[in-house]
Amino acid sequence: xxxxxxxxxxxxxxxxxxxxxxxxxxxxxxxxxxxxxxxxxxxxxxxxxxxxxxxxxxxxxxxxxxxxxxxxxxxxxxxxxxxxxxxxxxxxxxxxxxxxxxxxxxxxxxxxxxxxxxxxxxxxxxxxxxxxxxxxxxxxxxxxxxxxxxxxxxxx
Amino acid sequence: xxxxxxxxxxxxxxxxxxxxxxxxxxxxxxxxxxxxxxxxxxxxxxxxxxxxxxxxxxxxxxxxxxxxxxxxxxxxxxxxxxxxxxxxxxxxxxxxxxxxxxxxxxxxxxxxxxxxxxxxxxxxxxxxxxxxxxxxxxxxxxxxxxxxxxxxxxxxxxxxxxxxxxxxxxxxxxxxxxxxxxxxxxxxxxxxxxxxxxxxxxxxxxxxxxxxxxxxxxxxxxxxxxxxxxxxxxxxxxxxxxxxxxxxxxxxxxxxxxxxxxxxxxxxxxxxxxxxxxxxxxxxxxxxxxxxxxxxxxxxxxxxxxxxxxxxxxxxxxxxxxxxxxxxxxxxxxxxxxxxxxxxxxxxxxxxxxxxxxxxxxxxxxxxxxxxxxxxxxxxxxxxxxxxxxxxxxxxxxxxxxxxxxxxxxxxxxxxxxxxxxxxxxxxxxxxxxxxxxxxxxxxxxxxxxxxxxxxxxxxxxxxxxxxxxxxxxxxxxxxxxxxxxxxxxxxxxxxxxxxxxxxxxxxxxxxxxxxxxxxxxxxxxxxxxxxxxxxxxxxxxxxxxxxxxxxxxxxxxxxxxxxxxxxxxxxxxxxxxxxxxxxxxxxxxxxxxxxxxxxxxxxxxxxxxxxxxxxxxxxxxxxxxxxxxxxxxxxxxxxxxxxxxxxxxxxxxxxxxxxxxxxxxxx
Numbered sequence: 001x002x003x004x005x006x007x008x009x010x011x012x013x014x015x016x017x018x019x020x021x022x023x024x025x026x027x028x029x030x031x032x033x034x035x036x037x038x039x040x041x042x043x044x045x046x047x048x049x050x051x052x053x054x055x056x057x058x059x060x061x062x063x064x065x066x067x068x069x070x071x072x073x074x075x076x077x078x079x080x081x082x083x084x085x086x087x088x089x090x091x092x093x094x095x096x097x098x099x100x101x102x103x104x105x106x107x108x109x110x111x112x113x114x115x116x117x118x119x120x121x122x123x124x125x126x127x128x129x130x131x132x133x134x135x136x137x138x139x140x141x142x143x144x145x146x147x148x149x150x151x152x153x154x155x156x
Numbered sequence: 157x158x159x160x161x162x163x164x165x166x167x168x169x170x171x172x173x174x175x176x177x178x179x180x181x182x183x184x185x186x187x188x189x190x191x192x193x194x195x196x197x198x199x200x201x202x203x204x205x206x207x208x209x210x211x212x213x214x215x216x217x218x219x220x221x222x223x224x225x226x227x228x229x230x231x232x233x234x235x236x237x238x239x240x241x242x243x244x245x246x247x248x249x250x251x252x253x254x255x256x257x258x259x260x261x262x263x264x265x266x267x268x269x270x271x272x273x274x275x276x277x278x279x280x281x282x283x284x285x286x287x288x289x290x291x292x293x294x295x296x297x298x299x300x301x302x303x304x305x306x307x308x309x310x311x312x313x314x315x316x317x318x319x320x321x322x323x324x325x326x327x328x329x330x331x332x333x334x335x336x337x338x339x340x341x342x343x344x345x346x347x348x349x350x351x352x353x354x355x356x357x358x359x360x361x362x363x364x365x366x367x368x369x370x371x372x373x374x375x376x377x378x379x380x381x382x383x384x385x386x387x388x389x390x391x392x393x394x395x396x397x398x399x400x401x402x403x404x405x406x407x408x409x410x411x412x413x414x415x416x417x418x419x420x421x422x423x424x425x426x427x428x429x430x431x432x433x434x435x436x437x438x439x440x441x442x443x444x445x446x447x448x449x450x451x452x453x454x455x456x457x458x459x460x461x462x463x464x465x466x467x468x469x470x471x472x473x474x475x476x477x478x479x480x481x482x483x484x485x486x487x488x489x490x491x492x493x494x495x496x497x498x499x500x501x502x503x504x505x506x507x508x509x510x511x512x513x514x515x516x517x518x519x520x521x522x523x524x525x526x527x528x529x530x531x532x533x534x535x536x537x538x539x540x541x542x543x544x545x546x547x548x549x550x551x552x553x554x555x556x557x558x559x560x561x562x563x564x565x566x567x568x569x570x571x572x573x574x575x576x577x578x579x580x581x582x583x584x585x586x587x588x589x590x591x592x593x594x595x596x597x598x599x600x601x602x603x604x605x606x607x608x609x610x611x612x613x614x615x616x617x618x619x620x621x622x623x624x625x626x627x628x629x630x631x632x633x634x635x636x637x638x639x640x641x642x643x644x645x646x647x648x649x650x651x652x653x654x655x656x657x658x659x660x661x662x663x664x665x666x667x668x669x670x671x672x673x674x675x676x677x678x679x680x681x682x683x684x685x686x687x688x689x690x691x692x693x694x695x696x697x698x699x700x701x702x703x704x705x706x707x708x709x710x711x712x713x714x715x716x717x718x719x720x721x722x723x724x725x726x727x728x729x730x731x732x733x734x735x736x737x738x739x740x741x742x743x744x745x746x747x748x749x750x751x752x753x754x755x756x757x758x759x760x761x762x763x764x765x766x767x768x769x770x771x772x773x774x775x776x777x778x779x780x781x782x783x784x785x786x787x788x789x790x791x792x793x794x795x796x797x798x799x800x801x802x803x804x805x806x807x808x809x810x811x812x813x814x815x816x817x818x819x820x821x822x823x824x
Contacts, residue, residue: 009615017605044652044672049536051777066532075581076605079618079711081697082658086667100656104695104713106581111532116506120531121585121720123693125674127654149654154531155676155693156585156720 002094008080011096015145016078016103019128024071024107027062034059039129039146046151055147068113075106085129097144101128108156121156125149255301255313257340258322261449264308265479266331270583270718272595275331276305280312282330287318308453311340327475336476338446368398369417382431384418384455387438387462411447415454434460438488442466444473452480459483465491471503478507486513535727537770539777541652547671549705550698551649555637559679562629569703570622573660576712577618578632579604584691584717592718593681593688597633625712635679648676648725657699657710670699670710678719691720771797776819779804785817 003011019037026033038045038055045052052058062069078101085100103126108119128145260279268275280300287298298321302313314322319339326337372394376385389395400410422428432455437448443466445451452458458481466489468474473494487504489495495515497503504514509528512520542548550569557565570576580595580602595602602608603617619625638646651674656667673696681688693715701708768790775786775797781804793799807813 005615006611009618010611013605013611013614043654044539046539046650046652048531048533049539049650050533051539073606074583075579075715075717077577077579077603077713077715078605079575079577079713081711082656082667084658085656086665087656102695102697102711102713104579104693104715106579106584106693106715106717108585116509118509118529119585120724121717123674123676123715125672125695127672129656148656149652149672151650151672151674152533153648153650153674153676154533154535154724155648155691156587156724 003096007096008083008099012078012080012099012101015101015128016076019103019126019145020073020076020105024073024105028069028071031059031062031066034062036143037147039131039148042147043127043149044151045147045149048152048154067111070110071107072109072119073105073107076103078103081127087129087132098130100130100148101145102126103128109154120154122152123155124152126151254316256316256319257311257313258319258337259340260310260312260335260337261308261476262333262336262479263310263330264333266333267583268331270586270592272582272599274305276303276310279310279330283312283322283325286325286328287314287321289321333479334475336449365398365413366417366420368394369414370421373414373418373421377432379431382433383436383460384432384434385436386414387436387440389440408447412450415450419454428454429457433458434462434486436462437466438462438464440466442468444468445476449476452477456480457483460486462488463492464488468492468494470494470497471499481508483510484508485510487511488515490515535725537727537774538648538650538725539652540650541777541780542671543653546705546707547651547673547698550696550707551673551675552640553704554696555640558629559635559637563626566622566626566629569707569709570625570712571660571701571703571708572621573658574622574625574709574712575618575620576625576628576714577603578714578716581715581717585720586691586718587721593683593686593690595716597681597683598716601628601632633681633683635681637677637679645726646677646722648722650674654697657697660699660701660708668700670697670707672697676725678722689719691717693717768795771795775800775804779808780819781813781817782819785813 023037026037035055035058038058040054042054045054045058052061081100081102083099084094085098105124105126106122108121110117110119127148127150129148131143131146260283263269263275263279266275266279268278271278280303284298284300287300289298298314298318300312300314304311312322323337323339325335328335372392373384375394377383378385390401395401395410400406419428422431435451435455435458437451440448442448442463445468461481461484463474468489469492471494487508489500489504494500501514501519505511505519510525512518512522512525540547553568554565557568578598578601580598581604582592582595582599586592601617603614605614608614608617619628640647640649651671653669654672655669657670659668675694675696676692678689678691681690695711695713696709697711698707699710700706703709768787771790772783772786775781775790776783778801779786779789781789786800789800789804790797793803804813
């Protein structure tokens with residue numbers, strides 16, 4: 001039986017808020033797990049117009065080059081893009097876990113430890129797609145959805 | 157869609173002229189109209205009937221202090237250090253019978269200031285909670301009997317027994333900002349409303365006081381230098397003759413009243429802010445800034461401030477300006493005991509991020525200022541990977557349509573499965589010194605998932621299908637976006653293809669490709685007779701469909717926030733490329749295997765080389781050609797991007813480009 005609209009809305013909004021509540025803390029203080037948020041291979045990843053190859057490259061940049069970074073997420077919204085994202089459609093009945101989700105996050109970021117440093121407004125768009133290995137994998141960072149594409153921009 | 161470089165040049169030119177700084181009138185001072193009726197703004201005409209005496213105060217300004225003035229100084233000092241005596245309050249909305257009033261400021265810098273009510277309600281709640289004695293029983297919570305907002309200040313009336321406790325809250329942190337709490341001394345307007353005794357005992361009318369103050373301001377204002385010289389006030393013969401320094405209460409009220417008169421001479425805030433860049437409060441023997449604190453309300457954008465030869469002992473003496481004057485570049489505190497404090501320089505550097513000159517010594521270079529604003533992730537030009545101008549045409553049509561005919565726009569691009577939602581970020585960082593517009597027209601539709609947690613509300617704030625979207629859009633305020641072509645610097649638009657979209661024809665089981673478009677910009681909106689400017693971020697997913705140009709909007713997410721300007725996406729000036737502490741992150745080019753640091757400044761690399769590399773990256777992003785072929789195309793066309801693109805289009809249509817000219821995975 002196909003999921004109801006309620007089930008889709010619940011699953012998608014929870015996926016979006018869970019993502020925002022785990023991804024930004026990882027960027028801030030658990031950089032060693034950053035790569036685990038990304039699908040492989042991902043589509044486009046952009047930071048301020050700089051293209052980054054994949055999740056490993058993002059993690060490498062944050063681990064090796066970024067100063068301490070404080071994020072405050074202030075707004076999150078999401079919409080379902082495709083209820084049956086192609087790579088995971090099994091041919092069986094539709095499931096909420098097969099959808100791809102557009103997530104748009106707004107907030108501010110502070111680069112550096114001092115609280116006196118400026119708060120820079122950012123807007124970031126993600127497309128989350130189902131984690132294809134989720135049915136079998138029981139890894140430490142089990143995720144239902146992974147980043148297919150990401151675009152970060154400082155806007156203030 | 158490319159950002160304009162013109163604005164960057166302009167801003168550099170501006171900062172280039174302003175950093176000479178300095179308040180002192182170096183060389184010959186600019187003499188102003190001796191009648192004193194210089195134009196302080198349109199409102200100055202209104203008081204032109206009064207012909208003030210010209211020039212008489214001049215000698216007092218430039219003359220050295222003499223022993224005979226000491227007594228007057230003592231009087232001022234006394235006035236400044238103590239609070240004024242209680243006086244009958246004849247103003248409307250004043251304190252109630254038997255109540256004390258305090259003035260609370262500093263909260264406009266708190267996070268709560270972006271609340272819909274400006275943070276007033278949470279501030280009052282916060283104060284009441286703090287006022288409540290820890291040992292008091294439940295239900296006997298302290299109350300603020302009355303409150304009102306005046307500018308940056310909250311005037312709160314409380315029962316007298318709470319006064320002491322309230323004043324102890326001075327310096328407490330409220331939502332990230334330190335509060336300043338002082339006893340209210342019936343400032344500004346009260347002085348103008350009330351007769352003031354003079355030396356000869358004749359009470360002048362408020363209008364007379366106002367006219368005299370206007371004349372004094374006129375004499376002390378140097379229009380061309382944009383300098384307001386408020387030094388040595390105690391020796392100003394006009395002020396002395398007005399009896400300002402006759403009693404403590406008039407002294408305490410004088411400065412706020414003077415600021416009020418200054419503000420009244422301007423018809424609008426913009427003119428008022430532009431009129432003055434520099435203020436001198438030198439030689440006033442102030443022990444702290446309690447009485448002159450309103451200066452920061454009248455001149456929030458001040459660049460140069462001379463506080464020399466006062467009597468500030470420590471940072472606490474000027475703490476009320478900790479979060480004020482965010483654009484201050486020049487500060488002179490010489491002749492104050494505070495300067496001997498070992499932390500003096502570091503504290504001032506910390507307080508004022510734009511400060512360049514402290515006590516006439518350079519403390520920050522332009523490069524250091526620029527470096528502070530740099531992000532560890534360098535700001536690059538927008539990535540715009542369109543095909544056949546599909547996304548570009550959509551964007552042009554969209555914002556014109558959204559401003560002019562939303563119903564038609566919906567018909568053109570939205571179908572029964574299109575989804576729209578909007579969310580409001582009420583606490584987003586914003587451009588300095590802007591009042592955020594109220595969010596009433598949007599807040600009940602906002603689907604900010606951090607605030608809206610109940611599933612039914614989340615669902616009802618999602619608008620699926622052209623009909624619902626049209627219906628919603630007719631209820632949203634009319635908007636005016638800047639023209640994309642005419643004002644490209646106001647926009648940042650990025651776009652690239654994405655796979656895996658739903659196929660409405662149902663033919664493809666592997667999904668179809670389309671575009672992800674992210675737009676950042678601003679718009680104006682007419683709201684109850686006021687024109688408000690807001691910033692927005694809008695993300696679209698476009699797929700093939702039955703709309704104009706064979707496309708459909710699959711998703712449309714609009715995020716609204718307070719106006720935040722467009723500086724964030726302006727490319728960093730090459731001049732600031734000299735890297736001080738903290739080199740920026742070098743992001744290896746993912747697309748074409750360019751060497752690390754390609755397109756970024758590096759030792760031994762010329763600016764021309766960096767610019768050429770950036771052009772290569774841009775061309776590669778647009779054409780999906782490798783860096784090598786992109787470089788060939790550009791160098792063969794004198795590094796002219798348009799010519800290179802034209803050349804590329806010709807070669808591509810002729811089919812003469814080899815497969816290895818393109819990036820792996822790109823379809824030629």
